[in-house]
Amino acid sequence: MASEQDVRARLQRAGQEHLLRFWAELAPEPRAALLAELALLEPEALREHCRRAAEACARPHGPPPDLAARLRPLPPERVGRASRSNPETRRRWEEEGFRQISLNKVAVLLLAGGQGTRLGVTYPKGMYRVGLPSRKTLYQLQAERIRRVEQLAGERHGTRCTVPWYVMTSEFTLGPTAEFFREHNFFHLDPANVVMFEQRLLPAVTFDGKVILERKDKVAMAPDGNGGLYCALEDHKILEDMERRGVEFVHVYCVDNILVRLADPVFIGFCVLQGADCGAKVVEKAYPEEPVGVVCQVDGVPQVVEYSEISPETAQLRAADGGLLYNAGNICNHFFTRGFLKAVTREFEPLLKPHVAVKKVPYVDEAGNLVKPLKPNGIKMEKFVFDVFRFAKNFVAFEVLREEEFSPLKNAELADRDSPSTSRRALLTQHYRWALRAGARFLDAHGAWLPELPSLPPNGDPPAICEISPLVSYSGEGLEVYLQGREFQSPLILDEDQARELQPQES
Numbered sequence: 001m002a003s004e005q006d007v008r009a010r011l012q013r014a015g016q017e018h019l020l021r022f023w024a025e026l027a028p029e030p031r032a033a034l035l036a037e038l039a040l041l042e043p044e045a046l047r048e049h050c051r052r053a054a055e056a057c058a059r060p061h062g063p064p065p066d067l068a069a070r071l072r073p074l075p076p077e078r079v080g081r082a083s084r085s086n087p088e089t090r091r092r093w094e095e096e097g098f099r100q101i102s103l104n105k106v107a108v109l110l111l112a113g114g115q116g117t118r119l120g121v122t123y124p125k126g127m128y129r130v131g132l133p134s135r136k137t138l139y140q141l142q143a144e145r146i147r148r149v150e151q152l153a154g155e156r157h158g159t160r161c162t163v164p165w166y167v168m169t170s171e172f173t174l175g176p177t178a179e180f181f182r183e184h185n186f187f188h189l190d191p192a193n194v195v196m197f198e199q200r201l202l203p204a205v206t207f208d209g210k211v212i213l214e215r216k217d218k219v220a221m222a223p224d225g226n227g228g229l230y231c232a233l234e235d236h237k238i239l240e241d242m243e244r245r246g247v248e249f250v251h252v253y254c255v256d257n258i259l260v261r262l263a264d265p266v267f268i269g270f271c272v273l274q275g276a277d278c279g280a281k282v283v284e285k286a287y288p289e290e291p292v293g294v295v296c297q298v299d300g301v302p303q304v305v306e307y308s309e310i311s312p313e314t315a316q317l318r319a320a321d322g323g324l325l326y327n328a329g330n331i332c333n334h335f336f337t338r339g340f341l342k343a344v345t346r347e348f349e350p351l352l353k354p355h356v357a358v359k360k361v362p363y364v365d366e367a368g369n370l371v372k373p374l375k376p377n378g379i380k381m382e383k384f385v386f387d388v389f390r391f392a393k394n395f396v397a398f399e400v401l402r403e404e405e406f407s408p409l410k411n412a413e414l415a416d417r418d419s420p421s422t423s424r425r426a427l428l429t430q431h432y433r434w435a436l437r438a439g440a441r442f443l444d445a446h447g448a449w450l451p452e453l454p455s456l457p458p459n460g461d462p463p464a465i466c467e468i469s470p471l472v473s474y475s476g477e478g479l480e481v482y483l484q485g486r487e488f489q490s491p492l493i494l495d496e497d498q499a500r501e502l503q504p505q506e507s
């Protein structure tokens with residue numbers, strides 16, 4: 001273990017000796033913990049990190065003044081559209097996606113290192129239950145979609161195939177996530193195909209470039225952003241693991257979208273057939289201030305401008321057809337070839353510029369009291385996963401329907417948008433639509449017909465509650481066999497057992 005003198009000398013080189021200011025008061029155990037933590041901070045990198053944070057903080061906040069002039073929407077030839085393409089084209093994309101999955105060439109990678117502060121829970125977001133009748137968590141829904149897509153690809157191609165699940169966690173989420181997966185028997189996935197790894201942390205810094213102590217014996221550390229993925233891939237040799245398994249295409253996604261289609265064959269097939277090395281799913285932005293990044297071009301190069309970095313004037317600009325000019329909303333679902341990820345980890349990662357987030361960071365004051373600040377007092381530096389788009393040789397975007405694919409859980413219950421209720425309704429409304437399309441009719445508790453509403457109010461519950469297990473249907477397919485011409489009392493929970501009962505008997 002590093003000695004106090006060593007660590008003190010390193011901190012001096014980094015200009016951060018204050019981190020040992022409570023040393024004399026600490027008992028042997030906290031001393032050892034603090035030394036171990038500080039020994040991991042490499043002096044030159046730490047000095048640079050603090051310098052950059054203070055410098056970024058001194059710059060005027062807000063988007064660079066010339067950004068608006070450098071922005072353009074993506075050219076139409078770079079954008080595929082799931083809903084507006086003819087069924088034959090869509091079928092070709094899907095077929096190609098399933099083919100790649102059946103060849104074991106597709107993996108999914110979950111970004112699950114975030115702290116979920118807006119939702120306000122102390123455990124990882126993936127463990128959250130939005131109140132579905134089945135009581136499933138986000139992690140369980142995701143695991144079941146993986147199982148179903150493997151099954152569908154396998155059936156089409158007469159094979160057994162695997163979509164490995166890579167899960168990037170951070171110090172805050174690794175322990176509870178790993179425990180949760182074990183407790184739930186990996187949701188019946190083979191644990192050998194679930195690979196968890198941890199992203200790095202970075203110290204939070206005051207506005208004048210001093211690392212913050214969260215306790216007398218602990219530095220305030222925060223994950224290095226979802227763009228920490230690229231260092232983490234390298235740290236844990238994840239690309240080598242992918243190579244061993246023969247994975248060529250990776251679907252990277254964020255944890256909180258209840259409608260996420262893991263390893264979506266249509267998206268994968270589209271990207272593969274376009275020869276893309278990098279791609280992003282987008283939805284039409286709902287309103288100018290919606291907190292989603294916009295996929296666009298900056299100086300002619302594909303990029304995402306994050307919602308926190310675009311000016312309200314630019315976000316409100318209209319196109320000739322009256323829609324938003326920058327309407328390609330990023331839903332944090334990305335396609336990468338393994339080759340591209342390799343180039344990023346080898347060459348481009350150091351070129352990614354950290355973004356500055358000004359936050360309220362709890363700290364110990366000079367007198368050693370714990371303070372929960374009411375105003376932002378610290379800077380966290382984060383890299384963004386999409387900042388690698390500009391290095392792609394062939395970037396494509398793929399627009400999908402919001403009601404089918406995007407309903408993120410960001411906020412606690414009382415918020416109007418992106419809350420547990422809005423996520424739950426989005427899923428139940430989708431399943432209700434699928435059931436009607438497959439020929440089901442619903443009755444209320446007294447046996448009266450419930451109205452069939454083709455379009456539902458955005459924040460209202462569907463007339464009947466219907467939840468379909470991802471193990472029965474991945475994207476609405478194959479439901480006629482259970483539902484066609486049948487009447488159901490609400491609520492209907494169509495899980496595997498119920499599906500077996502509804503299966504027509506062979507005579």
Ligand SMILES: CC(=O)N[C@H]1[C@@H](OP(=O)(O)OP(=O)(O)OC[C@H]2O[C@@H](n3ccc(=O)[nH]c3=O)[C@H](O)[C@@H]2O)O[C@H](CO)[C@@H](O)[C@@H]1O
Nearest residue numbers: 111112113114223224225226254255292293330331332384
């Ligand atoms: C930087 C980024 O991608 N921003 C996107 C993100 O915004 P948003 O600000 O909502 O991003 P979050 O903070 O929720 O993070 C997105 C995902 O990254 C993960 N995470 C975050 C930080 C971290 O250090 N490690 C980590 O793994 C989170 O667990 C989550 O799964 O989703 C929106 C859609 O919902 C998009 O419109 C935004 O453009």
